[in-house]
Amino acid sequence: MIRKQTSLALAAATLVALAAAGCQTTDPYTGQQQPNRTGTGALIGAGIGIAAGLLTGDSAVERRQHAMIGAGIGALSGGAIGNYQDRQQAALNEKLRGTGVDVARKGDNITLNMPGNVTFAFNSANIDPQFYPVLNDVAAVLREYNQTVVEVAGHTDNIGSEEVNQRLSEQRAGAVAQYLQAQGVQQERLITVGGGKRYPIASNDTEAGRAANRRVEITLVPVQS
Numbered sequence: 001m002i003r004k005q006t007s008l009a010l011a012a013a014t015l016v017a018l019a020a021a022g023c024q025t026t027d028p029y030t031g032q033q034q035p036n037r038t039g040t041g042a043l044i045g046a047g048i049g050i051a052a053g054l055l056t057g058d059s060a061v062e063r064r065q066h067a068m069i070g071a072g073i074g075a076l077s078g079g080a081i082g083n084y085q086d087r088q089q090a091a092l093n094e095k096l097r098g099t100g101v102d103v104a105r106k107g108d109n110i111t112l113n114m115p116g117n118v119t120f121a122f123n124s125a126n127i128d129p130q131f132y133p134v135l136n137d138v139a140a141v142l143r144e145y146n147q148t149v150v151e152v153a154g155h156t157d158n159i160g161s162e163e164v165n166q167r168l169s170e171q172r173a174g175a176v177a178q179y180l181q182a183q184g185v186q187q188e189r190l191i192t193v194g195g196g197k198r199y200p201i202a203s204n205d206t207e208a209g210r211a212a213n214r215r216v217e218i219t220l221v222p223v224q225s
Helices: 006-019 038-045 055-070 077-096 129-144 164-184 205-215
Strands: 025-028 033-035 102-106 109-115 147-155 190-194 215-222
Touching: 006 129, 077 102, 077 109, 077 215, 109 129, 129 164, 147 164, 164 190, 164 215
Parallel strands: 147 190
Antiparallel strands: 025 033, 102 109, 109 215, 147 215
16 A cells, blocks of 8 residues: 655655755766765655655545556556566666666655756746656656556745745646656656645755755656556
8 A cells, every 4th residue: 555655755854954965966967066865965865755755645646546447557466566666667777877867766666856957947847858858768668667657746945935836846747747648658647746845855055955956756656456
């Protein structure tokens, strides 16, 4: 049974905010400095798929799973689930190596963290064309491994009002989901949600931290019988 992540999200986000300032590393996609995801960044790394993982909870995912089964997409069970996600994770790691997209695993769920500074222009919900090839690779893997619900979640930094950030996060999630659908990912699989500024994975006290928080995350949840 898939469990709602909200309580874990709030706890992990608090730990991240306390520990995130400091260590940085170079983003392999942009060449810019960003918070390190190892060492003191281990807490930040833990946030991927926890602080900003599955946001929609049990009922929304279960409804989507029923829709997928109704559309003829088979369900997984037992040990087949872990094996399926192992193979999908390996395919994503291979496709996305060197792109700046993090591939993280929490249980049987896989989360892709796509930094907003390379996915969208500032304060825009229009996908940057330079990111199309990366999304094309993601879509190719999703088409091959189609026995997953795909939650697309938008997130922002803490600059601006709650209302503006919420709207922008929803628009960015919708833009990515629409692009994936245009690349052949079935609409029945897709859920979009906006997290606004509520789920940081880095400190908002620095520009590098705010850049890390401006992101889209795609969480892949296996369809279970």
